[in-house]
Structures are given as C-alpha cells and as structure tokens.
Amino acid sequence: MLFMPNKDLSSLYRDITKDRGKPLDFWEVTALLEVYGIRDIDAQKDYGFDDVFAMAKYMMQYTDIKNYPVKSLVNFEKVPAFRIRIFKNYFRGLAFAMPMFVQIFFTLSIGYAIWSGIDMDQMKATVIAVGTFLALIVTGASAQAIGRKGLFYLKQGEVILASNITRVLLNVGYVFVVIVGILLIFLNMFFEIFPTYYFFIMISFYFLLSLLFLNISIYYMFEEYNNILYFFILGIIFVYIAHTFFQVQLPEAQFLALIFLDAIISFLAYKKLRDLKKKDVKSEGEGLPRASILFYSLIPFYLYGFLYFLFLVTDRLVAWSANIESKPYFIWFNVPYELGLDWALIALVLLMGLTEISIHEFMYRINDTVMKYQYKMFNEFNKEIYTFFKKFNIAYAIFSIFVILLTYFVMYFINLHGNYEFTKDFFKSFTPAVYWTSAISYAFMVNGLMNILFIFSFSRQNFSVKAISIATIVNLLVGVILSRMFGLEFAVVGLLVGSVVFWTYSFIYTLQMLKKLEFYYYSSF
C-alpha cells in the first residue's frame, strides 16, 4: 500500500456523506466513494491506497466527526402546533357527522328534513323510519367495505384500482339493496304487514335512501365531508321549496328531493370515480385481487358496518314494537321517544369531533415515540402511549359530560326564554329521560368507536365484529325485557347497556393492545 500517513480525508468524508445517514461499515463508504466518482486508480494515485475498498476502511475513522440526518416517521415541518391541530381535527370529525346534525337540526327547527317529519301522521312516520333504518343497515355494510378498500388503493396512489374496486363494491351494494328490497316486497305481499300505500312509502324511502347512502360513501372514502354536507343542505332546501312554495305534501316533497339528490350525487360520484382514472398516469390499474380473497378480507368490514347500524336502530325498533296491543301495527313510531333520541344525537355529533383528534394524536405520538425509546424500553414506550390514552379518556369523559349538559341546557333555556312551540315537546312525557339515557349511551358508544378505530388502524378488525355483535345482542335483550316489563321508553336502557358493553369490550381490548403495543405496532401490516 502506498499509504501516506496522517492524510486528512475528513473533508472528503463530509462531502461523500452529505445528506446521508451514518455509514454502517466500510462497504457503505466504498459505495459512497464510487458514486462520488473515485475509482481504484484515483484511490491509488491521488490518495495512496490499494483500491477504493482500502480507502473506505481508512475513512471509517471519521464516522463520528459529524451528525447525521435520520429520516423520521413524523414530518415535523408539516405537523401544526398542538392547539391548531386539535382544533383542525375536531372540526374535521365534526364535518364527518355534520350531515346527521343538519338532518336533526332542520327536523327540530322547521319540522322536517330529507327523511323525517315531525308533523307527519304516525303511520307515515313509522314506515319512513323503518325504510330509513333498513337503508342504513343494508348499505352500512357496503359503505364500510368501500371505505376500507377504496382508501387502501388511494393511499398507495393506485387511483385506477381505487376507482375499479369502488365500482365493484358499489355494484355489490346495489345488489344487496335490490335483493333485500325484493325480499321485503315478497314479505309484505305474503304477510300484509303494511297496507300498500304505506308499504310503497317505506320501500321508496328504502331504495332512494340506499342509493343516497351508497353514493355518499364514495365521498366519505375521499374524506370530502363538506361536499356531503352541501348535498344534504341542497336536499333540505329542495324539500323546503317544494313543500312551502309548491304545496307539495310530505313525504312526496321528500321523494322528489331524494330523486333529485340521487340523480345528482350518482352522476357526480360516477364522474368522480371516472375522473380518478384520468388523474394519474403512473398507476397502471392491474392486479385487482381475487374475488374470494377480496371478500374474505372485507368480511369483518361488511359485518361491522351491518351490525353497527343495526345496533344504532335496535332500541328504536324495540321501543316502537312495545305495547303493541294498542297500536295498529306491530311497529309504531313514537314521537316522545324519537325526540329524545334526536336530541341526544346532537350530543353525539359534538362528540364525533373527538374521533378524528384521537386517531391523529395517537398515530402522531406512536410514530414519534417509537423512535425515541431504546429497544429494551418497549414497556416504557407502551406506557407512554397508555398514559396518553388515559389522559385522553379523562379529557373525553369531562368533555362528554360538558356536551351532554350543554345540549340539554341549551334546549332548556331556549324553551324557558324563547317562545317556540317545538321546544315544549322536548320537555313532555319521557323525552328528557330518553335524552339523558341515550346521550350517555352515545358518549360511551363514541368512545367505543374511538377504540375500534384504534384497533382498525392496527389491522385487528376481527375483534370489532365481536364487540359490536355482543353489544347489539345485549341492546336487544335488555331493551326487550325492560320495555315489555316497564314501558316502551325503557328500550333506551338497552341502548345504554349495549353501549356500555361495546365500550367495555373495546376498552379492555385496547388496554390489552397498549400493554403490548410494540407487538401490535409491528404486526399492523
């Protein structure tokens, strides 16, 4: 070796490692020297080494002379300050639930919205509600699947596949809707559950709302919550104009609004998916999975979506079918009960904002913290996230109490000091009791949802199906027993107990995950 002792190559070292991570060994330094343009002949003539490999071995002495950039999982430049991001994420979460809020708000203020009406006769109200519930339950499954799989491809930049798979799943959703619709028609034909006219209302709402819910699930997939809100407002305006200026009765005005909305949203959703394919020329659109594996992987989402909405409507179905001897049909809309629930839904909407906060804050903290703790300190890493989880839940509990009280007392003060007819109804009968019970239920349920979101993000979706199915069964059983024993309003206790069960299950599972978070973090592929 023609080695010149004490040759200072630190400057060269800095050059070759500029914007690079710390070299692992001399092989890496060799590779860096070579792409810098140093050949064996240069290592010999200019630096006095046998070859580049020998030169690299010599230069390993410089590895500690500088600091090296390390790619972080969190792009700190893009992460807003804590208060700003809490605020932003809260309103994002709120936007998710805003369509529901708008529906309730207009129902309570002007007396009707796209699929509800306070002043409708009870028969109509019953069948519309049943049609709505069926639409939610049947499409809820597909909506979850579309959200899951569409987003899966979108996040990878595979826009063509996102478009294709969404269309496939949308079509599957339509098929479900049609099959259930046909079954309902046959059921009613054979058992004459509802008279023809009312059954027609029910089945129309069922089909029209199913189409609406399936198409807006595409907007949910794109996280375009604002657009969904605008669609709903548009629909309500349409109903208002038809009903107020053209004297079209309800629910006919609502039919027209739904037909109008369905036409627009279907077209726009179709265009959105089609334009997705034009957007990106890089993705090539090959490689849709096999149907069997696709649906196997989506089963938990289908089941969860179906059961989630079933859970949400169970207590209503239980309440409206209680004490049925005095009612014309086996199920009968109950205004005081519904008012209490709708009132509580306002609290639910306000709480939904926290779901976005929770998932963002958890992921941000996990991705940041996982690179800070030494490998042996995985328990400390788990504990740090668990501590945050604890704090978050305490904050959530306080906030939910505040929201529940706020929602009650706003209405209370409006009723006390305002002169609005509709507010009086909230304080009649068992409506306040239903409000308190269901508001508390929703508080548990939303917290349970946050836990489920957390569990989903670690690809452990099978558990969620277990949790929601047990909760639904408990909801049903408790509701049936108590409502039959003490009165229809006690069906809401089923919702409460079911929500608590849902929350408990998800909470315990989340705690178990947090104890072994390093494992669940690893296996979230």
Place this chain on the structure above:
Amino acid sequence: MSRMKIVWTGEGTYPYVTGGVSTWADILMHELKNIDFVLIPIQMHPYVKLKFNIPPNVVDIINVPLWGTEEPIEYIRKIKFSKIYEAKIKTQTDKNIEVLKPMIILVLDHIFRKREELDKLGDTLYEFYEYFHIYDYYETFRSEELWNIYKEYIIEHYQETEKELPTVFDMVEGLRYLYRFFIALLPTLPQAHIYHSSAAAFCGLSCIIAKKKFGSKFLLTEHGVYIREQYLAASRNQTPFRTKEFLLGLITLVSKLNFHFADIVSPVCDYNSRWEKKWGVDEKKIQTIYNGIDTNVFKQFPVEKDDDRPTVVMVARIDPLKDIETFIRTAHLVKKEIPNVLFKLYGPILDEKYYHHCQDLAEELGLEENFLFAGLTNNPQMAYNEGDVVMLTSISEAFPFVVIEAMACEKVVISSDVGGTKEVLEDFGFVIRPKDYQEFSDKVIYILQNPEIAIEMGRDAREFILNGFTTEDMVENYGRVYKTLYNEFLEEQKDVVYAK
C-alpha cells in the same frame, strides 16, 4: 431428450418494467425458442401491466408482489381459497412454533454476522419453504409467538452494545423486513433443469430452494452490483442506523447465499466481479457474459436535422447518478470554443428536484441556445445518429447499453470511467474520470474539430461491437452456459438414479 426448462427470476424488472435488464431478459426469451421458460418476477406490488409481448415458450408466470396485497399469497399461488383458509385455521390453532424457532434464530445469527454456515442456511431456507406450504405465512408472521422469539433474540443480541443502541422502531422494522422479503419463499416452485436469477437478491432464493428440492442448476447473472445498490439506497434514505444494520445484514446475507449456491456467476462486465470477489465468490465460477444489442437496429443512418449544428447527444434519465451537471458544465466549456454547439439530453425525469436544479444551472451558465432537455425517447438509435458525439457522464453504472448502442451507430463515445465502460470503450472512444468536465470538453472539442478521426473511430467502434456485443453473441453465450448446466444436471440426475 425433453425440452430444456428454465425458471427465470428477477426483481422489479421483466416483464413489468422496462429497462436494460428487462430488454436482456426479453431477448433471451424470444431468441432461445427451444427452451421453455417460467418467469418468477418479484415485484414491489401487483398493479402493473405487462410491458413486453411474452413469447409462447414462456409457459408460465408466477408473480410475487412483496407489497400492496392484503394476503401475501393471493397473487402467488393459484390454489383454491378453501386451501388458503384451511392453512389459516391450522396456523391459528397450532403453528408448531417450536419447529420455526431454530430456523428463525439461524437466520438472525447470519443477519447479525455471528455465524457463517451457508450450506446449513440453504437447508433452512428449504425448510421454510416446506413450512409455508403447510402453514399460513401471514398468520405466522402476525403471531405473538414469533414476535416474542424475535424480541428475545434482539434483546439478548444488543445486551453488550453501548453505542448506537437500537430503538423500538429498529426492533420492529427488522422483523417487518423479514416478513416482507421472505415472501419470496412462497411461490410453489416448478421443476426445472436450471434456475436463472438476474440478481444476487431475493429473487435468487427460489433458485437455492430449487437446487435443494430438484437438484436444479443455478445460474446467477449480475447486471449491477446489488449489494452496492442497496447500501446506496439505505444511505440515501437516511435509514436509522440499526434498521440499516438489519436490512443490510439481511440483504448481504441473501447475496452471499446467491454467490455460494450459484453454479455459475455471470456478471455483465468484469467490473461487476470486483465486488463479487470481495464478497467471496469463487473466481472459478465467474464467467462474464456481456450484454448484446441488435446491430441491425443500432447502426448509422442519416437523420434529418433542423440545422447543421455540431451536436452532442446523451441518452440518460435525469437522475443524480447520471450526473447531468457534468454534461451541462461540459456544454458550457465547449460553447466557448464552438459557440453554435448543441447539447441534447434525451431522457425521462426521474428526480424533479434534480431536474429543476439542472435547468437552473443551464440557465445560469447561459446555455439557453446550446442545451436542450429533449425528453424521453423511444428511438434511441435516432437520438444517437442525431449526434456527432455521444456522451455519458454517469457516476455509477454497471455495463451501460447506451455505450455499446452508440458505438454500434458508429459514434465516438465519451464516457465517464465507471462500471464496465472501460472494458468496451478503451480503444474505441474516450474514458474520462467522473465529473472531470474539463477533460470531457477537451475530448468533445477534439472530436468535433476532427470529423475524419471521428468517422474512423466510429467505424472501428462498430467493428468491435460486431465481434462480441451483438444480440447473437449474447444469446449464443447464454445458450452455451445453459447447455453446460443442462448437461451437468442430467449427469447428476443419472448419478442420483444409479445411487438409488
């Protein structure tokens, strides 16, 4: 005698991505019509279209996407879903982790360079292959039992380490890498005489297992230097130190396994064997087989040009490794001597930031009239023929097609001295120290001012290419190697029969 059957394996190339390796593979498949090929392309994900017309002698393609799937196996094995489901249930109930434990530990010992028993490790890979034909891969790797085995190992391994302690992230990433890359073990391998890997990479694992299972012969072609490329990628990505340690430990192990089990290692230039030998490849195994080109396509022909300006052409993607800066700076110096010179760069933009930097540099040096980013070309022969000189300023290459293509077009090529360019260009063009734009410009000026010399050098260059670098030469050489290995296989199989 039955038709020769060869399984070809690759990573991120043929038949889904265009490029030099893919072109090479496509030529072999099309020209060696009497051989049945099965392709096992390892891909990043399954979302890509075929980029080549697959000839009829390619009898099957077994895609192996590493990412982008919910189930690793969904694209890899054409089996009924009920079988997949059965394996899942079996794995969930009893994955027989005690069998797996010593195998994982052996792999980890090798990744961390505590042991070197490559023969034993080869057997273990075969055991993994058998294991994952019974148990579900996804369920196994998602199991807590496997995680605990791995975690205990990592904790014990770093017990004495004082510097650069790994983080929880580093620990997690290690097993995730193993999960990802061992997906390459999942395809059900067809019986074949020869397994031909196009890199000393994960695509070679099938070749090792086939050798164990069927006694297939293993041919390894190295187009680049896989180990070096992976070191550079990890360095560029600023991968955390201990994550890098695991990743490169795994990659270098896989490369060593390839080198160890290959019967013949055929780099595309002698330069590649430099790293191979340092990593322990037995020199006796090495047989350089140069890439070849179609000299009926790449030849000199007149090209209509808008003007008669002296033109220097480079065909290269816009990427820091191609060192477009040096090309631009060369243009600046040449312009001083030849004011109407035109430097044309044909190539797609791979790095937007770098592209804008190059644009700014060209503007800064006042080259608006003398430098043109001409974009992607599907007709490189036309591009070469537009030029009076062809340049290549790369700071890293293996054996660039550009050089031999331009030589075949009777162009004087002035290239940086990287990879195997010297092996082909030394007496027929100019080989310049990388980044030395002064030297580049001197040679460009010399050639542009001496067109007769350029013509003579160009003719000699083509002559040289015609004698060893044509498609026919390449195909013949691979055919010869295939035949050798095929005969060896038959001999060995005869011995096995007699032994039985």
